Amino acid sequence: MSSKPESVLILGSGPIVIGQAAEFDYAGTQACKAMREEEIRSILVNSNPATIMTDEDVADVVYIEPLTVEVVARIIERERPEGLLPTLGGQTGLNLAVALAEEGVLDHYGVKLLGTPLEAIRRAEDRQLFSDMLRTIGEPETESKAVNTLEDALAAAQAIGLPVVIRPAYTLGGTGGGIAHTREQLESIVRAGLAASPITQVLVERSLLGWKEVEYEVMRDGADNCITVCNMENLDPMGVHTGDSIVVAPSQTLSDKDYQMLRSSALKIIRELGIEGGCNIQFALAPHTAVIDWRRNGTESPPYSVIEVNPRVSRSSALASKATGYPIARVAAKIAAGKRLDEIPNSVTGQTTAAFEPALDYVVVKIPRWPFDKFAFGERTLGTQMKATGEVMAIDRTFEAALQKAVRSLELGGKSLLWETSPPDRMFDLPQGERPNGVGATDQRLWWLMAELRRDTPIESLVEKTSIDPWFLLRLRNIVRMEQRLLGEPLTRDLLRDAKRMGFSDDQIATLADLLPEQVREQRLMWGLKPVYKMVDTCAAEFEAVTPYFYSTYEVENEAEPQPGRQALVVGSGPIRIGQGIEFDYASVHAAWALRKAGYRALMANSNPETVSTDFDTSDRLYFEPLDEEAVRDILENEANGDGPPASILQFGGQTAINLAEPLHTASLPIIGSGAEAIDLTEDRGRFEDLMQQLGVPQPPGAAIRDVEEALKTAQVIGYPVLVRPSYVLGGHAMEIVQNATDLVRYMGRVAEAGLSGRPVLIDKYLEGREVEVDAICDGRDVFIPGIMEHIERAGVHSGDSMAVYPPVHLSAEEREEVIEYTQRIGRALQAQGLINIQYVIMPENGGSSVYVLEVNPRASRTVPFLSKVTGVPMVQTAVNVMLGQTLREQGYSSGLWPETGLVAVKAPVFSMAKLVGVDTHLGPEMKSTGEVMGVDRTFEAALAKALIAADLMLPREGTILLSIADNNKAEALSIVRMLGQAGYRLYATEGTAEMVRAQGLPVEEVYKIQSGKHPNLVDAVEAGLVDGVINTPEGYLVATMKDGFHIRRAATQARIPCFTSLDTARVAIETRLLGVDTYSVAPLPEYRGAAAGSAA
Amino acid sequence: MADVAHLVLADGSVFSGRAFGARGRAHGEVVFTTSMTGYQEALTDPSFAGQILVMTYPLIGNYGVNDVDCESRQVQVRAFVVREDCEEPSHWLAEGTVGEYLAANEIVGLSEIDTRALTRKLRSAGVMMGMVTSVDSPEEALDLLTAAPPYETQNHVARVSIDEPETTGAGTSTTPIVLLDLGVKYNIVRLLKQRGARVEVVPYDTAAEEILQRHPAGLVVSPGPGDPALLDEQCEALRGLVGRVPILGICLGHQIIGRIFGGSNYKLKFGHRGANHPVRDLATGRIYITAQNHGYALDGDKLNGGIEVRQVHLNDGTIEGLAHPEMDILTIQYHSEASPGPRDNEYIFDEFMKMVTAGDEQRAEMARKSA
């Protein structure tokens, strides 16, 4: 067995993208903690600043640098770690480790791969080697062939027969895969799949659509001890990626024989592979014979097929950890450090060890959170390629209750299970063969099933249409039956109790029983019906446990008795979605830590299983609950001690938590930090305008309007283009730049369609200036500004999608002063307590410039982790201390800007567009990115280069750039074109753009627009692999006029080449290329900051 | 609630919920198992005879009941307690619901109670007698319970063991494996047969000579219910067999063999029942996940006669396995036959069969020599 290394390099997973989200921050953070417990020096690299793992007190040495072989090699050279932990940083970390090994870097520096050996990784990830392995040990697989070319794929598909499933090697989240029913689909999926696979390999496999999909989480140590942590059953059968499936733990429809058959197979395979650490294995199991009758003369055990092994911790292992209380990543890290399972204590019970299998005495339901509320035009069909950005988990003692709580946790704007699609989902009218994936799944399938059950559609017919096991459908029908009782019967105590035990919210009950939610609550409490909280303890109560990890249920015994002392509840941010990402979890975690540091009991409420905030040792008590009014009030009432209910902290959980300010306030529950009043002052258009006027802070002219007439009138006055959006939304949702009256009318129509009419719509003059963003901490008297950030893209690109630079290197001294001055005025006037975030536009005006305020958010923003890291100011902690009554001055801060050091940092957004078919990738005021990276260095240029590298936006040294530039941008694009020429790029362009290029005396090859119907058109050029980068600015913001641009942008995304839709981004990318990018430094983060500024007061 | 049932514990506490299965009353020792699957195997496991079984996993009956999941002739538990019994199961093998099954076997069931609260009580106070009833008030039930004979004093083995010997499996060996049935589960027989054995199941009170007359190639002493101290006769009978034939003792069988070698037994506070019990092999350090179902354990302080502790429970250090290499004895406290539970320990049967075959060869050798 390996001996304990002295130091270990841990690779993070980079930016959050679909398929690779916050779960790897959780894993990495656990790994760092485990290393510390083992007294091993940890060196962490990640490009994602919005992570807990990159906190300087989590790992011993933190590098926020691009995750490339070159950069990591430099880190290894400098740090000389003894070992490398490859299996905790998702697919990114794993693939990077493989590359480091293959390029000889590890050997050269004598770095050992810890945990699962390279050979095991290869045999699991390489689809061919994996299938060979299965054959050797006699484990069943489906007919398949691993291929490296389109020709071979076509031949393989021919042999197997359509439909076939395409699965790329060394990817996750089903990236680049799909189900091909036709030859055309086959070609396009294989092409994308080969492009997505780092070894250009895809598996072409016989379809097992409709089989049960079951996963096991397995741990194995170096002494060959091997256990399963838990199994999980997908409600959505094979054909829908596990990440896009509703998943239950443990399995519900497997008999012990089924369960043990797969468990034994899992152990056998993991032993054969030689995994050392955690891994995930996926099976297809023959379904109920009502789905597919596979029986041959009365076999007793159903056939199964091994789908894949992920030789690393995964999204599923994060889910399994939260579902069972067994900390998979932590244990995996310790195994890598040479520990055996029985040498690792079970921190939950304190008495037992990691060598056991958790027993659950509850049901866990996970539901993915999809981004289709934001991408109305996105293709909603679910298949083998994942589309969800995040997920929620709920725990209860029945499936019905866990499911309903999970639905509440999705935060779909009041869309409970009662909601029905209208018109009913067309997907299900298609005959079986033509259903996009044979099982007719979309993100709305659950609601569709409910609707069908309400109409008495027989279970058999739903089974036939969806292949979902009857058990799940019968449970849904139970819910429907209860709905009918609530509709038809008088609400008695027994009925209410039964409904609560099935997970009905007060809100749903109110709707069905024709009451107000508050009436239901009052009645419920009068009848003594309140939830009790039970513990997640890994052992089904067999041992006394010390985990403070709870879920609610309507039973008898409450295990979460209130505790004496000062305490506060941090309301988390729920599922990861576009606009509300991991940054808010970062802030929530820090809020809990700050409370504990200040001697408060920190209570945490959240519904997201991927995160650090739902790690049971982040807070003193964790409530795994939906983040709605009912659940949070119940928690607060449950925790009420002699001093009354705990105060709530709402400013770190994004819009989720902010939305609770008003209801909690109304319920007379205490809130600390900026409360309902400050929020209203900033969100209420009229009040905000008055305030800004009073303060003498200019605003873009505009108004809050409620109907089309008002909108048109206002636009007339302020002049087009205007920027429109509904109020009370985050992430620029439904925000658009509108150029004329026609488009404005259309926009208002869509707002009404989305059911948002009645709520005010904000309409502003669109100011195409430079955008600046500030985060500040206020205590009512002082306004302390840790830093100012300047955007690379001009205003009009959502701040979450813009590249941002700290410090604002292009701002004049006057502009800075003005920003600081306005920020202080606003902070003071709002009487804000804690963090505020303000966005400004700077417009050139009569020789000088003017600063306009765009918006003020009295809460932690997306940029808090970024700024905390680059300035070294513990922003969340400082804000929490303010809320607890300590002034800024008492904490050693004062009004004004925190001194800047020599460091420059650039934050760049990262998108997941390859996964979201039908979504336009161009930048605009509506946020689309899923994650971010940071480049940090001593000069702007070097920082920028690193941000571009980390975001995969760096242009190749040479090659071909395709240009297609909107008329109104052409003049501005001239200088960019010249630079491209100067840099020696070959240029392709569409007609008008080509003309402009030629006019510059530069050679250019013309390609046709799609509309022309002629070939080669611009998409052909991209698909043929002739292009290395695309610059394309959109013509307008309406769908119809965007077709060409839309296709070129999608093609670039699919081909995985950089595509710039903003001239500002394109310009800096090319400038960086011209300057040469090889001069950046590689250093631990505090080194850039310089010793002096690093330590906070 | 229309169809109410109660669980009344000896300490007077009451858990009221919904009646399912048969209506009526039953008393027994209240125990819990943490197995998440395998309820039908558990219901029919003779080791649960005399006991009221509580499932800690809340959803029971999801995949219904069927023919293949039975581990003995009948339902063995006295009563069955769950959080939720599934009335609409789903599995291609399912032939009915747990409720129907219990009713057909005249076993009372109780559902819709806070089984976690009950488990926590049993964990801290220890297992105790209880009564499940749908026909009495809690007060009446408590009176009846006080009068009921305690679990420990009952000879449950006599009730669950086979009446007449039975032989199954053709087997390749001429000499059979004799299985002393103290409450055997079908899967033990199945696994022996799978390994080529011809298995002769004999009643628990079969005398040593009778066993020897069968010319056993090996002897398996099965699991079973109750206090091993009540089985002194079986102990004596087995004493005459040790060293003469390879022996595998499982669970109760293990405890009895331990007694032959100077061990004694004690009752655990709440037993080991579940599918997730880690066992350490002392020689190799290797950990095995085992299925367990026992309320008594072996005290090994006075073990003698060359028998060694081979395996211990990782959590509480209780003895999990003994070995006597010279005498070809192997015992395990856990259930290598699983069903329900992990199949990781079927190797025990392989080891046993190896001892048996080695013995066979020796005997054949001897026979050849003497001829």
Ligand SMILES: Nc1ncnc2c1ncn2[C@@H]1O[C@H](COP(=O)(O)OP(=O)(O)O)[C@@H](O)[C@H]1O
């Ligand atoms: N042969 C198959 N037939 C039908 N669906 C399949 C088949 N193989 C895989 N799938 C589906 O595709 C999904 C993704 O495949 P997988 O290999 O697990 O991708 P990834 O490694 O990216 O997670 C699975 O979760 C499963 O639902």
Ligand SMILES: Nc1ncnc2c1ncn2[C@@H]1O[C@H](COP(=O)(O)OP(=O)(O)O)[C@@H](O)[C@H]1O
């Ligand atoms: N009046 C305006 N002129 C120009 N750009 C604007 C204007 N108002 C908003 N924007 C742009 O829209 C983006 C999103 O607006 P913001 O108010 O920050 O939305 P959200 O609150 O949803 O984050 C801003 O980052 C900015 O780029």
Ligand SMILES: [Mg+2]
């Ligand atoms: Mg995979």
Ligand SMILES: [Mg+2]
């Ligand atoms: Mg997968």
